[in-house]
Amino acid sequence: MILVTAKQMQEMDRKTITEFGIPGLVLMENAGRGALETLVETFDPIESYRVAIISGRGNNGGDGFVIGRYLMEMGVAVSFILLSERDKVAGDAKINMELVEALLAEHPESRFLEVPDGETFDRLKPTILHHDLFVDAIFGTGLNADVRGFFKTVIQTLNQSQSPVFSVDIPSGLNADTGKVCGTAIEADATATFAFAKAGHVLYPGNVHTGALEIIDIGIPGHIALGECPNLFLPEKEDIAALMPKRPFNTHKGSAGHLLTLAGAPGKTGAAALCANAAVRAGAGLVTLGVPQGILGIMESLAVEPMAIGLPQGDAGELSEEGLQAIQTVMSGKQVLAMGPGLGTHSSTQALIRALVEHSDIPMVIDADALNCLTSTPDIFSVAKAPLILTPHPGEMARLTGTSPKDIQADRLNIAIEFSQQANVILVLKGAQTLTACPDGTCYICPTGNPGMASGGMGDVLTGMIAGYMAQGMAPEAAAVAGVFIHGFCGDLLAQTSPVGFTASDMIKIIPNALAKILA
Structure with missing residues (x-):
């Protein structure tokens, strides 16, 4: 299995968008839909869960909005918890957030909560914890500094809850290259990552936080992926079997x-x-x-x-x-x-x-x-x-x-x-x-x-x-x-x-x- 760094993955995304002409919005849609399939397979029947999508303001949060949109269409009650002010969400994530908001009128069982600070989180904490399943879409693979402030409180609260957590791309708070915990990190039951596993998914303690890992194909062309010359690998049984010498009969x-x-x-x-x-x-x-x-x-x-x-x-x-x-x-x-x-x-x-x-x-x-x-x-x-x-x-x-x-x-x-x-x-x-x-x-x-x-x-x-x-x-x-x-x-x-x-x-x-x- 090929493993990549956050920088390599970022470069693959960039080349796919700028050189191959696949819009970032399409990649986000593919990521969210693929993660949804893993989520539904992992937590079956998904209709029996009260789901909270915990989103940051970046592209990881955008993936969460895509997942939540599909869940609503399946009849699942979804609470969208945005850990930011609405006007700070930009780009493809903003487009998907607005799609969610437009659909809420058709899905009265679902709701959108803006939680931009610790005071708001403390006030809404009982409501947020009243869910059976959390989707972690707070931070993606670009995180390289310690988690602080109310984000740290949110992650610690989710870890202390009795409900399972499904992480999008990587458990929030993990360094994607080293697997180190950046102050605090989500302890996920399962994670859906995109295109390739990251080194941080398999290096301790990242492997413990990641839980069951599923890799989602989001449509990055093969020649672009190989062009990044990945140098990290996770051997599997089939790889080892192929290496072993075969003895002649004599x-x-x-x-x-x-x-x-x-x-x-x-x-x-x-x-x-x-x-x-x-x-x-x-x-x-x-x-x-x-x-x-x-x-x-x-x-x-x-x-x-x-x-x-x-x-x-x-x-x-x-x-x-x-x-x-x-x-x-x-x-x-x-x-x-x-x-x-x-x-x-x-x-x-x-x-x-x-x-x-x-x-x-x-x-x-x-x-x-x-x-x-x-x-x-x-x-x-x-x-x-x-x-x-x-x-x-x-x-x-x-x-x-x-x-x-x-x-x-x-x-x-x-x-x-x-x-x-x-x-x-x-x-x-x-x-x-x-x-x-x-x-x-x-x-x-x-x-x-x-x-x-x-x-x-x-x-x-x-x-x-x-x-x-x-x-x-x-x-x-x-x-x-x-x-x-x-x-x-x-x-x-x-x-x-x-x-x-x-x-x-x-x-x-x-x-x-x-x-x-x-x-x-």
């Missing part, structure tokens, strides 16, 4: 990909096992797990299918730079190198990781401690010879950028895209709606996953999955997008049994089943 383990995982240290053997076992479950034909010699025995019992090998270790039992030549020998014939889970951050391990990033010629998935080993030399990514996929959580991302987790979470989308472009890496920024940002500016927002996945080892599983898909021949970008989606989908399947308490090991077991459901 496939054997040697042709299904061979990857090397460098992971583990004393006390951190579980992370290494999770990563390697996940790669196997993702379908890699062969997985070699390279660990410090001192923990080889433990690893052979924790990871049965992967081939565990012991590598030279330092005085603290860590993988060290002294093992570089041995590792490079083992890397021969491998399609992917995954490193980081449970490695530790000993100075000798840091030197090893830097050398591998700088000199290796096979694609790498870099996670956890391998990322932490590189925080003092972030410029090293730009000199890497091979494609890199970095998979930080917000804390690791903060260390890479010299900021704080709070800073990262405050602007996840822009930070991910900017870092990916500057470092020339594919960046998987984990969290609610994990982001996969690519050097060309493309970014994928993952729709799968849930809070039950906030448990140790989940990231190790993701690293193994992405590496496993790459080993089978998937391009790095495709492997990252698919790995993130399927990883979250596994969590969603497990959450159907219990919302919490499932583990990373549970995730690994159902990877094949999750893929089967996606491919079905």
